Amino acid sequence: MNPAVRRNADRLSSRRPYPKDGPADGFTRIPPQHGAAVELAPGDVLTLVDPLGEQVSDLYLVRVDEPADHFSVGRTIDVGNTLYPSVGSILYSGRSVALAEIVTDTVGVHDLTLTPCSQQTFDLLYPDLGGAPHRSCFANLVAALEPHGVAPDTIGGTMNVFMDVWTDADGELHIDPPPTAPGDCLELRILEPVIAGITACSAEKSNNGTCTPIDYRVTRAAGY
Numbered sequence: 349m350n351p352a353v354r355r356n357a358d359r360l361s362s363r364r365p366y367p368k369d370g371p372a373d374g375f376t377r378i379p380p381q382h383g384a385a386v387e388l389a390p391g392d393v394l395t396l397v398d399p400l401g402e403q404v405s406d407l408y409l410v411r412v413d414e415p416a417d418h419f420s421v422g423r424t425i426d427v428g429n430t431l432y433p434s435v436g437s438i439l440y441s442g443r444s445v446a447l448a449e450i451v452t453d454t455v456g457v458h459d460l461t462l463t464p465c466s467q468q469t470f471d472l473l474y475p476d477l478g479g480a481p482h483r484s485c486f487a488n489l490v491a492a493l494e495p496h497g498v499a500p501d502t503i504g505g506t507m508n509v510f511m512d513v514w515t516d517a518d519g520e521l522h523i524d525p526p527p528t529a530p531g532d533c534l535e536l537r538i539l540e541p542v543i544a545g546i547t548a549c550s551a552e553k554s555n556n557g558t559c560t561p562i563d564y565r566v567t568r569a570a571g572y
């Protein structure tokens with residue numbers, strides 16, 4: 349079992365009620381296996397909600413003013429000194445610019461180690477699929493971010509929100525279903541102008557067999 353799940357047991361029991369039949373007021377729904385992009389300014393708050401439970405959302409941030417500089421899992425792990433960012437953790441860019449701070453987190457379990465799922469992920473890891481076309485977070489991030497001038501090859505490691513990945517004593521990686529229930533959320537306060545790419549992950553295996561939606565809301569900073 350992921351030690352971060354055990355450590356966050358109290359947090360996991362403090363879930364909020366969330367509507368069953370559609371996004372809550374002010375939220376936008378990303379359909380299963382799709383993605384979205386939204387431009388954010390400093391002071392904005394981005395809220396990601398898992399409306400049905402057990403669903404991963406890949407998040408990628410690219411600086412508006414310096415598009416070559418984008419979210420870095422390595423810098424975020426280095427500075428935060430943790431593989432499991434939560435409230436107070438800062439998401440950094442490759443140039444170590446602070447992009448966003450986690451201000452609310454009802455889960456405490458998010459992955460920084462795995463890349464967004466891609467067609468090649470399914471081809472290499474799931475040969476049973478026979479190379480059949482499969483929707484993916486990478487393709488959805490490309491589709492969402494390309495209109496904002498983000499080149500596909502610059503999309504690297506994402507923050508895999510709600511994803512439960514852990515390493516056992518032998519160093520083997522394990523992917524467990526997200527420990528989320530309907531309404532679990534992560535909130536980020538934006539510190540730098542960014543384009544955020546957000547997905548409802550397409551990999552059945554990462555989402556306990558069923559791909560479901562992700563809801564998001566942007567609360568704009570006063571005066572923006």
Ligand SMILES: [Zn+2]
Nearest residue numbers: 465485549550
């Ligand atoms: Zn995915």
